[in-house]
Amino acid sequence: MKVQNHAIISSEDTVNKNPELSAADIKSIPKVELHCHLEACLRYETVMEAGHQLGLQMPTTKEEYEREWLLQAPMRNLADALKRFDNIQKIWTDPAVIERMALEACEDARTQGIRVMEFRYSPDFITAGKPGLKFEAVHSAIVRGIEAGRREDFAVGLIGIVQKTLPMPAAAATMKFITANADTFIGLDFADRETMPLTTYRDLVDEARAAGLNITVHAGEEPTAGAPQEIRDAIEILQAERIGHGLHILGDETVVELAREKKIALEICPTSNWLTGSVSATSEHPVRRLIEAGLPVTINSDDPGLFGIDLCHEYMLLHREHGFSLQDFNDCNETAVRQSFLPEEQKQQAWQRAIDQRQKP
Numbered sequence: 001m002k003v004q005n006h007a008i009i010s011s012e013d014t015v016n017k018n019p020e021l022s023a024a025d026i027k028s029i030p031k032v033e034l035h036c037h038l039e040a041c042l043r044y045e046t047v048m049e050a051g052h053q054l055g056l057q058m059p060t061t062k063e064e065y066e067r068e069w070l071l072q073a074p075m076r077n078l079a080d081a082l083k084r085f086d087n088i089q090k091i092w093t094d095p096a097v098i099e100r101m102a103l104e105a106c107e108d109a110r111t112q113g114i115r116v117m118e119f120r121y122s123p124d125f126i127t128a129g130k131p132g133l134k135f136e137a138v139h140s141a142i143v144r145g146i147e148a149g150r151r152e153d154f155a156v157g158l159i160g161i162v163q164k165t166l167p168m169p170a171a172a173a174t175m176k177f178i179t180a181n182a183d184t185f186i187g188l189d190f191a192d193r194e195t196m197p198l199t200t201y202r203d204l205v206d207e208a209r210a211a212g213l214n215i216t217v218h219a220g221e222e223p224t225a226g227a228p229q230e231i232r233d234a235i236e237i238l239q240a241e242r243i244g245h246g247l248h249i250l251g252d253e254t255v256v257e258l259a260r261e262k263k264i265a266l267e268i269c270p271t272s273n274w275l276t277g278s279v280s281a282t283s284e285h286p287v288r289r290l291i292e293a294g295l296p297v298t299i300n301s302d303d304p305g306l307f308g309i310d311l312c313h314e315y316m317l318l319h320r321e322h323g324f325s326l327q328d329f330n331d332c333n334e335t336a337v338r339q340s341f342l343p344e345e346q347k348q349q350a351w352q353r354a355i356d357q358r359q360k361p
């Protein structure tokens with residue numbers, strides 16, 4: 001189904017090509033988000049409540065929480081960043097809390113105007129160091145939360161993450177778990193730095209694809225000379241249909257050509273790329289050049305609750321620093337709907353509803 005782009009644009013655009021957008025304008029844009037880590041979708045109140053229930057030593061004020069739990073300036077050292085991940089990890093422990101946080105993540109996404117939403121999570125990250133907590137219990141709690149959050153105008157799905165840092169038996173077990181639950185996952189993601197040849201995963205990727213799962217891979221995130229090759233490997237070896245970040249693809253025109261030919265979407269997350277040192281400033285992000293190179297670009301928040309941002313924040317940033325107009329946002333969202341791993345009928349139903357609502361006077 002082809003959604004009519006031009007109908008969403010206000011008549012102002014014909015007068016002024018790029019009028020200033022208010023926070024309310026940004027919020028009212030129907031959005032698609034493809035790259036968002038569920039573990040980093042956090043409400044302050046819920047985190048505090050859950051932390052106290054678990055007997056954790058929690059911050060005493062919101063300021064202290066923001067200072068100690070959030071990552072709002074570029075990482076200076078790894079230990080600092082890891083401590084924050086460690087805090088989050090402890091919160092995702094009790095299945096009832098997990099279910100509640102999954103539901104709240106859906107509610108918060110919908111409030112921002114997101115109408116097609118893909119969350120991803122790592123079963124290994126959540127269960128690490130918790131012998132009593134099994135993948136099954138985590139997954140069923142998340143699925144219950146997601147199901148409760150689904151609406152006719154809000155399509156939502158889950159991607160399972162395999163960490164490339166895992167030793168092979170553990171990585172294989174996770175991939176098999178995700179594949180065995182292909183009825184409640186829509187895709188498989190590979191995250192973190194690789195520690196073994198990607199060909200090791202080949203048979204398991206074939207199994208996942210045969211079960212109907214789509215593949216996305218975190219690649220080309222760091223500003224290294226090898227970034228484009230990482231993206232090529234993700235596409236050629238892991239059969240990635242989308243790339244998490246991938247912003248450093250521009251270093252090799254042959255990889256740009258490959259991604260363009262195969263219509264591999266890039267899941268771009270501007271604030272995240274600044275905080276991890278992938279770009280020196282959000283204003284230096286190559287997002288415009290990626291679009292100009294003919295690559296399918298989508299806009300995402302990555303770890304909103306960890307960064308203290310949301311997807312609307314990323315839209316405002318792109319509007320102010322990169323001159324994104326309503327038309328640019330609509331183009332990215334059209335790309336994202338097409339590239340979403342959700343079943344065609346589900347995503348189109350929610351998306352068409354959002355467009356119809358937008359057209360009402």
Ligand SMILES: [Zn+2]
Pocket residue numbers: 035037218244302
């Ligand atoms: Zn990510």
